[in-house]
Amino acid sequence: MFRGEGETVEILSFIANNWLVILGLAGEHISIVVVAVGFAVLTGVPIGIAITQSKRVADMVLYAASIIVTIPSIALFGLMIPILSMIGQGIGWLPAVIAILLYSQLPIVRNTYTAITNVDPALREAATGMGMTPFQRLARLEIPIAIPVIMAGVRTAVVMNIGVAAIAAYIGAGGLGVLIARGISQTDPRQLITGAIAVSLLAIVADWALLKLQKRLTPEGLKR
Amino acid sequence: MIRLEDLTKIFRTPNGDVVAADRVNMEVPTGEICILLGPSGCGKTTALKMINRLIPPTSGKIYIDGKDTATLDDIELRRNIGYVIQQIGLFPNMTIEENICVVPRLLNWDAKKARDRAAELLDLVGLDARQYLRRFPKELSGGQQQRVGVIRALAADPPVMLMDEPFGAIDPINREIIQDEFLKMQSEMKKTIMFVSHDIDEAVKMGDKVAIFRAGKIEQYASPDRILAHPSNEFVADFVGADRTLKRLRLLTAEEVARSDAPITSRSTKIDDARQVLSAARARIAVVIDSDHRPVGFVTADEMTGASGTVRDLAHPLPATVPVRADLRAVVSEMFAQDTMWLACTDDQGRFAGVISQPDVTAALRATYTRDRRASEKLEAS
Amino acid sequence: MTQSLGFGRMVSLLLAFALGIWVSASGLVDSVFTYWEDIVYLTKQHLVLVASSGLAAIAVGLPAGIWLSRPSMERYAETVMQVFNIGTTIPTLAVVALSMTILGIGFPPAFFGLFIASLLPIVRNTYAGLLTVPSHLKEAATGMGMTRRQLLWRVELPNALYVIFSGIRTALAINVGTTPLAFLIGGGGLGELIFTGIDLMDTGMLLAGAIPTAALAVAVDFLMGQAQLHLIPKGVNPLR
Numbered sequence: 001m002f003r004g005e006g007e008t009v010e011i012l013s014f015i016a017n018n019w020l021v022i023l024g025l026a027g028e029h030i031s032i033v034v035v036a037v038g039f040a041v042l043t044g045v046p047i048g049i050a051i052t053q054s055k056r057v058a059d060m061v062l063y064a065a066s067i068i069v070t071i072p073s074i075a076l077f078g079l080m081i082p083i084l085s086m087i088g089q090g091i092g093w094l095p096a097v098i099a100i101l102l103y104s105q106l107p108i109v110r111n112t113y114t115a116i117t118n119v120d121p122a123l124r125e126a127a128t129g130m131g132m133t134p135f136q137r138l139a140r141l142e143i144p145i146a147i148p149v150i151m152a153g154v155r156t157a158v159v160m161n162i163g164v165a166a167i168a169a170y171i172g173a174g175g176l177g178v179l180i181a182r183g184i185s186q187t188d189p190r191q192l193i194t195g196a197i198a199v200s201l202l203a204i205v206a207d208w209a210l211l212k213l214q215k216r217l218t219p220e221g222l223k224r
Numbered sequence: 225m226i227r228l229e230d231l232t233k234i235f236r237t238p239n240g241d242v243v244a245a246d247r248v249n250m251e252v253p254t255g256e257i258c259i260l261l262g263p264s265g266c267g268k269t270t271a272l273k274m275i276n277r278l279i280p281p282t283s284g285k286i287y288i289d290g291k292d293t294a295t296l297d298d299i300e301l302r303r304n305i306g307y308v309i310q311q312i313g314l315f316p317n318m319t320i321e322e323n324i325c326v327v328p329r330l331l332n333w334d335a336k337k338a339r340d341r342a343a344e345l346l347d348l349v350g351l352d353a354r355q356y357l358r359r360f361p362k363e364l365s366g367g368q369q370q371r372v373g374v375i376r377a378l379a380a381d382p383p384v385m386l387m388d389e390p391f392g393a394i395d396p397i398n399r400e401i402i403q404d405e406f407l408k409m410q411s412e413m414k415k416t417i418m419f420v421s422h423d424i425d426e427a428v429k430m431g432d433k434v435a436i437f438r439a440g441k442i443e444q445y446a447s448p449d450r451i452l453a454h455p456s457n458e459f460v461a462d463f464v465g466a467d468r469t470l471k472r473l474r475l476l477t478a479e480e481v482a483r484s485d486a487p488i489t490s491r492s493t494k495i496d497d498a499r500q501v502l503s504a505a506r507a508r509i510a511v512v513i514d515s516d517h518r519p520v521g522f523v524t525a526d527e528m529t530g531a532s533g534t535v536r537d538l539a540h541p542l543p544a545t546v547p548v549r550a551d552l553r554a555v556v557s558e559m560f561a562q563d564t565m566w567l568a569c570t571d572d573q574g575r576f577a578g579v580i581s582q583p584d585v586t587a588a589l590r591a592t593y594t595r596d597r598r599a600s601e602k603l604e605a606s
Numbered sequence: 607m608t609q610s611l612g613f614g615r616m617v618s619l620l621l622a623f624a625l626g627i628w629v630s631a632s633g634l635v636d637s638v639f640t641y642w643e644d645i646v647y648l649t650k651q652h653l654v655l656v657a658s659s660g661l662a663a664i665a666v667g668l669p670a671g672i673w674l675s676r677p678s679m680e681r682y683a684e685t686v687m688q689v690f691n692i693g694t695t696i697p698t699l700a701v702v703a704l705s706m707t708i709l710g711i712g713f714p715p716a717f718f719g720l721f722i723a724s725l726l727p728i729v730r731n732t733y734a735g736l737l738t739v740p741s742h743l744k745e746a747a748t749g750m751g752m753t754r755r756q757l758l759w760r761v762e763l764p765n766a767l768y769v770i771f772s773g774i775r776t777a778l779a780i781n782v783g784t785t786p787l788a789f790l791i792g793g794g795g796l797g798e799l800i801f802t803g804i805d806l807m808d809t810g811m812l813l814a815g816a817i818p819t820a821a822l823a824v825a826v827d828f829l830m831g832q833a834q835l836h837l838i839p840k841g842v843n844p845l846r
Binding site for chain 1: 617618634692695696697698699700703704706707779782783784785786787790791797800801803804809812813815816817819820823824827
């Protein structure tokens, strides 16, 4: 199907002629992931903190989250369609966001939980000994120390879900997956390759940028 | 016997050559422990690892029992040398039995023989074979792992052992215990051992000979007592420490210094008789013993002068006694604690075994070749 | 641990049960079961894809990881690993799509895409697992007179086994998660029912694909977890 040099030129001209469309799709793609992972941080971090109170509950929550991640994304979309259809949202933006929100729970909750449980007990004791309340201890000691690890979880979630969002094109959520889907169904390598490369680049760039951010957010004293 | 001849190692690094071992010459007689001692980076570990060729020598020769090891291939050489490392290095994927049997199996012993050997060695270090053979290293305490690390090196009964800070990873109390155990085993096994350490106390305790290294060179190679008594230069003197004379105390036991012919008497002896015993022995003090020959007190010549009656009337209780097998450091410590110039010694059954005095101790320290003397005495006795 | 796992399993069973009740109440069961023959046929296809590409990835990935970890490869290994790390961030849909541009449609591109997607974690974990075997263990083994081959088989591989197995588990999870996409490039499998179901807005058909796909993925991961717990020897298994 790929015929070499001539096609490379075709792809480049396709990109040149459609770059606004491509940028628009990339924007859609990013917005789905950002909104969903953003909500996932708002839910996942508190859950991760809350479950540090009980090993039993923590194991249960993490187990449930790991089962969700195991389910292939297209199957999860499939399972959600009948449910969300009841409110008329079976396909489109909402199921994509919900799926990504669910998938993001595992890396974010797990990283928050492990980061906080791994805080050196001596530090915790010192903080308590200085008269910090449990809440102050959390806000001034445990969360700052945990932030790099939580960010690593966010990064994992974003990279993974850029891929999930690509598949979400098949349930009408838009994004760069649209190019791949069309490319496949119309046997059009220009769209297909453009879409595949664009979505890969997006993932690679996001991974790199979030790694930078993660290093940025690491308190100076914790850097090695 | 291990003999090193002009053994040299030069590491070629981007920043120039580093000489880690510089024409090292030494000989370890069969059945002796030689400690390679020195600060970190002095080349002692490099010298050790050249013997089993974990580090290939740049030049020089290594002979084991007279045979140039360059004629053997690496694998064959290593299988015939026991090797113990500081990190112990038990293989976590193998049971204790499998760990001990590694070299026997490499040498194609049959499984039964190897297993019996493993059980025998475990018993030797006081670990119940039935209980421990099937366990994994992570299920053992640090001290137990250390013991297994040592017997693993002994499994194929190699004549030569290399030990790289073998007791470095355990706490001081367990280290003492394992050192004692090992010395006891060595007195029967008579392996020829090269042993790397950075701890002067360990060297004094474990070594028949000590080689002090600095910057790849041997500064002094002699018995621990000689090194402590006559350090060959300032570096060695600094390294063994300002308290080196006190360290020598550990090299001798009370038995070697105590006077077993010290005068004795009993409670019911008449004072006149006791006084005669003392003057015959030209001593000023007699130890009073009971009917079981246990020391219970003492009388002095001065107090007996002009007195009558029995020894019972003038006897003083003994402030303390020391076991005759204690080293001189313990003896001196007890003397200082009791503020006394002399102590009575007892044997394993608590019977009187002699008297040791502070002048005896200092006289013993004056004699430099005590260790050699002891060796010749032992020869005569046997 | 086992207790909470048991509890977690119970919760998921209850959830499945509740889902079942809801589905049957909505009359979907009958419509799902009208696809029974398709389900059986496509599940077989699905499993063949997973098994063949997964085994191929193990067969290639293990030796590749071992080879990269050898001292002779030291200079290149880190660079290769960096490329691989970038490779793992590429979305699986893109991998599958690019595979189609090279090999066309049908089983070969589906197999190849899945193979590539599963290969990277296996190579990466094999390499990382072997490199993290403590150097003092290797020194002890060498000092005792093991040959390089004995060192690899008796010390390095057994001690890296847990990490290697984790890589295989991750690889299979990715593989099973990506296999539904094989349908898009003519590779068949349960994806056919899901994608066609979405296109036709046929809920019964959709669920006929989605439920077995999800169940299969959960089952494979569960089995791999159990295998990791029980097959990895006690001495090197942090779970035991």
